[in-house]
Amino acid sequence: MKLIEQFSAYLVIALFLVNLHAIAQTSGKRTNGCLACHTTEIPTKADPSLKKCPRADMVTVHASADTGPDKIVLQKITGSPDLYEPVLFDHMAHAKMSEMSGNCVLCHHYNPPGSVLACSECHMSETSSKSADLSKPGLKGAYHRQCINCHRESGLAATQCKSCHSAKADASTPSRTTQKATAEVSVTRPTRLVFNTSYDDGKVVTFYHNDHTDRFRLACSACHTNERCSGCHKPAGAFAKQAARVVGGHDRCSPCHSVDGNCSRCHDKEPRPGFNHLRRARFDLARYHSTLACARCHGNRSDYKGLSGDCIACHSQWKSGSFDHRVTGFGLDETHGTVDCESCHLEKDFAKKPTCSSCHDDKKYPDASPGIRVRSVRTKRL
Amino acid sequence: METRRDFLRTAVVAAATATLGEVALGAASKIPSPDRRGILCDLTACIGCRSCEAACRKEHGLSSVSSLSELGRSNVPERRRPSPDALTVVNEYKHPNGAGSPTFVKVQCMHCDYPACESACIVGAISKKESGPVLWDTDKCIGCRYCMVACPFQIPSFQYDTALKPDIVKCDFCVHRTEKGGVPACVEICPVEALTYGRRSALIEIARKRIENYPDRYRDHVYGEFEAGGTSYLYLAKTDFKELEFPSLKREPMPGTSESIQHGIFAYFVPPISLYSLLGGLMWINKNRQKAEEETTE
Incomplete structure (x- = not known):
């Protein structure tokens, strides 16, 4: 009798252990995500054998500017002594500009899949030196780096504290949180760019920037997709100093203009005059027609054929x-x-x-x- | 606290023990603590605002000029060295093209792992602390200024305009703050967190990671990781450090060679004994010769 009792007790224990093992195995299989971060199947505490963090490749923020906030008041940081009013950040304007410069990722780096995270979701209010994670700047540092890096490059005088901050109890500078954000940033645009190409029969290609923006009404982002801020925001006259360089060759024009076959359509020995509808189509656009978009008469852009003058x-x-x-x-x-x-x-x-x-x-x-x-x-x- | 008298006393004792044939080990043989602190200075983030200069002056009560507006920007493009008035300075280096943004370089004591100043100091007034800083002791210093000559970064400065009790002045890593768990004043004030204070080993890891993640932004070189045996201050930059007038230093600790020569030639008291025996021998030969000459004349 005693023998049977003992045996059954052992049996129960043995079964329990086998079950436990099975549970452990199945649960391990169910998660199955270990290899996403670890290099081995069985990482240990002593040797976690971690892979390089794929965060850098994980960024999937693709949102339209309109879905983001309009203006943001940055008021999470208070210094000691607290010298400045909170800063008003025009998110909408920057989000729209980012369409020309790598989109949301420009600022929302390391954004995991899903919703767009605010800076303060990752960057804490204390500085990295005082926090457990030395690698990540605190919120104040993150804000400053994010803003100053671009603003400094484009010569927007952002190293002056007061260009973003208004001092507390300072009547001379209007509070930035209440005042309407104004576009005090000018965009320097070229009118004509003369490219010197390597094509022997017609080295010169003349590009009229103002024709494309004003007359053809192309949005900036139609051509500018991966620019630096300083590409457009720079001190006046900067375009004159630098010789026009062909960046990307035909790729810059080919989305709209055919680059196969007739080279002389663009390449010439001398700089060419700008677009003139009267000369090209013998139809004067003066008065009413000059304000119309090309497509209004010509229809689809790929098919700009001559129209009847009637x-x-x-x-x-x-x-x-x-x-x-x-x-x-x-x-x-x-x-x-x-x-x-x-x-x-x-x-x-x-x-x-x-x-x-x-x-x-x-x-x-x-x-x-x-x-x-x-x-x-x-x-x-x- | 040790005073100059204490030092002399210990020096006599040390000299006595040295004659007994014991060689004092050089500073270079000391292995720095793996837990020592450092500061990572990311020059790609620095905007040259001089807040660190202002905070440092204020913290050490160095000069009445300690606000940013008073500091101004007029002397930023000059090549300045730390002085008794400023333990740290920020210099501007124009972009090679002229059009790009300039690079700003914060200059201060690098707090070497194997400090040449410590090795050169004949009275032991400069010492490398376990936690990283290289500190100067006013009570021991005799004002010989050997440390100024020895430093590969030309950091220690001397109060030439103080007649009676001039000091050697250099960055002290804000030990009075870090001892209490704080961070140095310059690190705390930096608005862009171009300065990070923490365990040196962790900072090197972070620096390497930044280089790996942003190869376009950083040059693959952490200045101070190996220079002169390693320094507590570590620098990241986009351009070559030579262009920013950082000295090109070998991996070997600065005191290594000089100390091994100095200690080597005096090892086991061989050179004095051989010198004196040589001189004694010459004297003895001369004396014998003189005696012989005198005998022949007589």
């Missing part, structure tokens, strides 16, 4: 009878208001001087006028 090709409702001639700055009198367009504008060429000879033998424009000049009236477009 007004009616676009302005379909401009027919004799319904057309209000005053939009041209010239109001027709009652008699001429009903006359067919082609009677005065021969062959529907509206660029040419109108003629009176279709009806009147002895009259000549502009000596004889079929109406009066008026201040052009805005009518519904198209």
